[in-house]
Amino acid sequence: MANAVTPVILGLLSLGARSGYDIKTTVDRSTRFFWAASYGQIYPELRRLEREGLVEGEDAPNGSRPRRIYRLTAAGREELESWLRSQGQLLIEHRDELLLRMFFADALPRDEALILVETRKRIFEEVLETLHGIDDMPGEDPQFVDLVLRWGIAYTEWETKWCTEQLERLQGAAATA
Amino acid sequence: MANAVTPVILGLLSLGARSGYDIKTTVDRSTRFFWAASYGQIYPELRRLEREGLVEGEDAPNGSRPRRIYRLTAAGREELESWLRSQGQLLIEHRDELLLRMFFADALPRDEALILVETRKRIFEEVLETLHGIDDMPGEDPQFVDLVLRWGIAYTEWETKWCTEQLERLQGAAATA
DNA sequence: TAGTGCATGTAATGCGTTACATGATTTC
DNA sequence: GAAATCATGTAACGCATTACATGCACTA
Numbered sequence: 001m002a003n004a005v006t007p008v009i010l011g012l013l014s015l016g017a018r019s020g021y022d023i024k025t026t027v028d029r030s031t032r033f034f035w036a037a038s039y040g041q042i043y044p045e046l047r048r049l050e051r052e053g054l055v056e057g058e059d060a061p062n063g064s065r066p067r068r069i070y071r072l073t074a075a076g077r078e079e080l081e082s083w084l085r086s087q088g089q090l091l092i093e094h095r096d097e098l099l100l101r102m103f104f105a106d107a108l109p110r111d112e113a114l115i116l117v118e119t120r121k122r123i124f125e126e127v128l129e130t131l132h133g134i135d136d137m138p139g140e141d142p143q144f145v146d147l148v149l150r151w152g153i154a155y156t157e158w159e160t161k162w163c164t165e166q167l168e169r170l171q172g173a174a175a176t177a
Numbered sequence: 178m179a180n181a182v183t184p185v186i187l188g189l190l191s192l193g194a195r196s197g198y199d200i201k202t203t204v205d206r207s208t209r210f211f212w213a214a215s216y217g218q219i220y221p222e223l224r225r226l227e228r229e230g231l232v233e234g235e236d237a238p239n240g241s242r243p244r245r246i247y248r249l250t251a252a253g254r255e256e257l258e259s260w261l262r263s264q265g266q267l268l269i270e271h272r273d274e275l276l277l278r279m280f281f282a283d284a285l286p287r288d289e290a291l292i293l294v295e296t297r298k299r300i301f302e303e304v305l306e307t308l309h310g311i312d313d314m315p316g317e318d319p320q321f322v323d324l325v326l327r328w329g330i331a332y333t334e335w336e337t338k339w340c341t342e343q344l345e346r347l348q349g350a351a352a353t354a
Numbered sequence: 355t356a357g358t359g360c361a362t363g364t365a366a367t368g369c370g371t372t373a374c375a376t377g378a379t380t381t382c
Numbered sequence: 383g384a385a386a387t388c389a390t391g392t393a394a395c396g397c398a399t400t401a402c403a404t405g406c407a408c409t410a
Contacts, residue, residue, distance in 0.1 A: 003369075004272075011281035021389050031280060034273040038371055043391055065378040067389060077284070084278055084285050084293070090300070095181075095270040096211040099328065101261055103208060104188035105321040107254070108261050113321060116261070123267070144282040144290060147343065151276065158335050166324065180397075198361050215399055220363055242406040244361060 001083055002048065005041040010072060010080040013055060015142060017071040020046050029134055030145070033152055046070055054079050098123065114170060121163035128156045178260055179225065182218040187249060187257040190232060192319060194248040197223050206311060207322070210329055223247055231256050275300065291347060298340035305333045 001007050008031055012023050020042050027037045049055040054076035060069045072080070098120045105113035131153050141149065178184050185208055189200055197219050204214045226232040231253035237246045249257070275297045282290035308330050318326065 005370095007277060007281070011277070011284070014281060014284045019389070020391090025388095031277060034271045034276045036270070036272075036370090039391075040371065040393095041369085062388080063379070065389065080281065080284055084281060085289065090274040090278070091272055092275065092300075093213070093272040094211045095213075095268055097267040098269065099211045099325055100184060100188070100208060101267070102321055102328075103325045104184070104191060104257065104261060105324075106319040107188070107191045107257055112262065123269075142283040144279055147282075148276055148280045151279075151339065154339060155335075158332075162328065162331060182398095196361070197363090202360095213398090216363075217365095217399065218397085239360075240407070242361065 001079075003041065003045065004035075005037045005045050006049070007080070007083050008035060008037050009042065009045060009049060009070075010054065010076055010083070013070055013072040014077060014080055015145070017058075017069045019060075019067055019069045021067075022069075030149075049076070110170075114167060117163050117167050117170070121160050121167070124156050124159040124163070128153065128160065131156060178256075180218065180222065181212075182214045182222050183226070184257070184260050185212060185214050186219065186222060186226060186247075187231065187253055187260070190247055190249040191254065191257055192322070194235075194246045196237075196244055196246045198244075199246075207326075226253070291344060294340050294344050294347070298337050298344070301333050301336040301340070305330065305337065308333060 008027060009023060012018060012026055018026070020039070023042055023046075024037065024039055027035075031037070046055065046057070050057050050070070052075075053073055055070045056073050057068045057070045059067070061067050098116070101116050102113075102120065105116050108116075131149070135149060135153065185204060186200060189195060189203055195203070197216070200219055200223075201214065201216055204212075208214070223232065223234070227234050227247070229252075230250055232247045233250050234245045234247045236244070238244050275293070278293050279290075279297065282293050285293075308326070312326060312330065
């Protein structure tokens with residue numbers, strides 16, 4: 001995989017032919033929660049993948065508005081499957097500024113520190129609404145696409161639950177202190 | 178906050194004076210799970226923060242081996258607190274290649290797709306061991322530092338539990354199909 | 355005395371995001 | 383007819399990682 005968008009492009013095309021614009025739109029509704037992608041990566045990579053023979057582009061203009069949809073070639077599907085089966089080190093990288101703030105919350109008075117936990121809870125509640133909105137969208141998703149959406153909802157619910165529990169615990173401790 | 182390491186540096190110095198090397202070592206045992214930092218960021222930023230008067234460096238060589246430890250100034254503490262209290266958009270960004278693979282697992286035969294879930298479970302079990310190792314390290318942590326470590330352990334346990342449940346569900350579904 | 359850990363530092367590299375440019379089509 | 387959406391594309395920018403350079407101190 002040449003770069004970070006490569007598997008996203010091959011993967012999304014395995015679910016159906018799409019334009020670069022479609023890929024970006026789909027990413028923004030699905031993988032962006034754990035794997036983002038921008039136009040600046042997608043368009044150059046599509047052309048590179050076509051040169052390499054992993055995808056095939058076809059002009060499909062809407063009237064005189066240009067449009068090019070890509071489909072996976074046999075070689076592209078093989079490449080995708082080989083990535084899915086690969087054993088190497090897989091990347092997990094989180095940047096979570098809310099956690100970072102909680103980590104240093106000892107520098108604040110206790111009541112203000114607790115607000116940070118409340119804020120985290122509120123933000124995940126908002127994410128949960130977004131995810132339910134996606135879940136309610138019409139159309140059947142492939143099984144594992146759906147599985148990952150379930151994961152997102154379950155994870156987000158877990159986060160809000162954790163915040164609630166910790167707030168109770170910390171506030172309880174304050175009462176008995 | 179000028180860049181991504183700034184809050185980490187100010188935050189860690191709020192817990193005690195440290196050298197750049199110490200900061201990197203501490204980050205690698207703590208925040209790196211949700212906020213990484215490299216030497217290439219830390220050393221230049223320490224000097225910038227000193228120029229700005231947010232930290233104060235003092236030479237503290239070990240024999241003839243040079244060493245410089247930094248402490249937070251009053252201005253630095255204010256900057257940290259103001260960041261902790263800031264209301265703006267806070268960044269949450271995940272890159273999780275294991276989830277990405279699960280998302281596209283429909284491209285594989287079912288039994289191989291399930292292996293991806295098993296792999297995810299195994300990897301989080303390994304992370305859990307790492308975290309227990311950190312937890313077992315001697316020394317008292319400040320309350321919120323400890324809270325975030327608890328978070329890490331609880332989150333990782335949740336991940337393994339989720340994988341176990343989904344494997345059971347998916348294997349059960351296969352049996353009745 | 356060889357290897358590991360302590361300690362600082364930077365240059366090169368690689369990469370992704372942001373911002374901008376352009377223009378057609380659909381919707382209100 | 384204005385605004386939003388569809389659609390493609392790239393140049394500039396910012397930023398973090400990687401890799402390298404250097405050298406002392408401790409320990410097996």
